[in-house]
Amino acid sequence: MDRQALPYARNGEWLSVAAADLLLYAHNAGIAVSPIEAGSHPHHVRIWLLALGLFPEKWLNRLFSIGGIQMDEGMVRLRNFLPGDPVRDEAFRIAQHTLPSASASVASVPTDIETPAAEALFRDDWCLVMDKPAGMPVHASAPGQRGTLDEAAARTGLLHGDPQPAKHIHRLDDDTAGPVLYARNELAQLRLDEAMRAKVIGRQYAAVVQGIPKRKSGTVNAPIGKDRHHRSRRIVTPGGDEAVTHYETLETYRGAALVRLWLETGRTHQIRVHMSFLGHPLVGDALYGGRDAILRHQALRGEQLTFRHPWSGSEMTLQAPEPAWFAEVRRRYASL
Structure with a gap:
């Protein structure tokens, strides 16, 4: 079983995966791991998950430190889908305070900001690909700056009722248009950052x-x-x-x-x-x-962004439409 065949369920902040599916994944990967007992203490669940080799140790240890690992009726529950932090994440805070009306584009910026709109090419629980227009910076260069792609990315989730953060994995120059990849949770960010370092994006x-x-x-x-x-x-x-x-x-x-x-x-x-x-x-x-x-x-x-999905491992290919100015x-x- 590869990650693509590993089903999960989401319940608010929690990711649930059947312990039997995780065990089958390990066995198919040649990893000798014994079944875990139902109702095991979170510490033992963490040790068992580390032995599987599927999840980063840094991530599992952080989840354990915040009570984010549970075992319930044969399901391993991990507190993966945390909401954005408006105190530490300025783009998320600005997005919260400047939500447009329900009829507006899901990633459009407030009308008093003279910046082209940015649209989402793909969005799920794990990642987001935004089509950045020329003239829009990816991130703020000064405190309080509005009209960034980071802000538009955060707003996209908020308008869909999903307050997860959005962390860019790579950047484009302000005046370059095209797709930008975002991670929507810590596990996705760790895996996508590693993919960037390995030059496989x-x-x-x-x-x-x-x-x-x-x-x-x-x-x-x-x-x-x-x-x-x-x-x-x-x-x-x-x-x-x-x-x-x-x-x-x-x-x-x-x-x-x-x-x-x-x-x-x-x-x-x-x-x-x-x-x-x-x-x-x-x-x-x-x-x-x-x-x-x-x-x-x-x-x-x-023009195009290719990467492996941070949960399923499936190959993702996203094409950005040609801007009118480039065609001209x-x-x-x-x-x-």
Whole structure:
């Protein structure tokens, strides 16, 4: 039995899984574990769960410390679906205080904030994928900042009557559109963070670049670090962090090209820096040498996000719709 075949039930904050199903999972994985007795003390349930190897030790220990492990009538109950904390989570607190009317989009921001709407591409008990528009920051850069994707993500759950928090697993630049993955509980966050470290979350992008790359496809393996002469810029430098970008040319225009890109790493401004390093800065990206006559920000969008579901382990693929502004840039170059 894999995680995909492991059924669960949710009752408010509690996750319930049959002890028999957990035992079968362990046996099928080659783990020798004895059955646990009904009514076992939470300490013994924790030790038994650790022996299964299915759940992170850090998570189980924290649950035990808050009385979040129980055994009842053959069901293991884990207090996994805790609500967001408005004291520690400012985005959650702002979302609570600025809930729109029932007729509004589930992720729209208050009308007094001049920010495009963000929509949910996927949502369940475990994770959330938000389609971030260009111009919306993922998180606040100053206390009290409104109109962030984090706020929209928290509001999405609240409007569905589910006050779980939403913690972003990766980020996009403010002016880059595309899907962003969120964890909706601590177990999901631990597993998705580990997936990011293991580089098994796939991120596919599309960009319109100046000029036409000499090679139809290729890989840029060039370390990226801060530019000590410009606070906001990043540069390719021998002392920088490892950065690997793969690209493929999809369409060519007069003096520009549409390219698809995949990231192995996630450095700040990575695609923008690497394409500029190749001599093909993104259209609209004035910071890295791109002309901005057609567009006032980089012509870059996330197309697709792939990851394994943090509970079931099933492969998830989410496509983001093409923004109208990106389609217009392509149309204008195609008409030259």
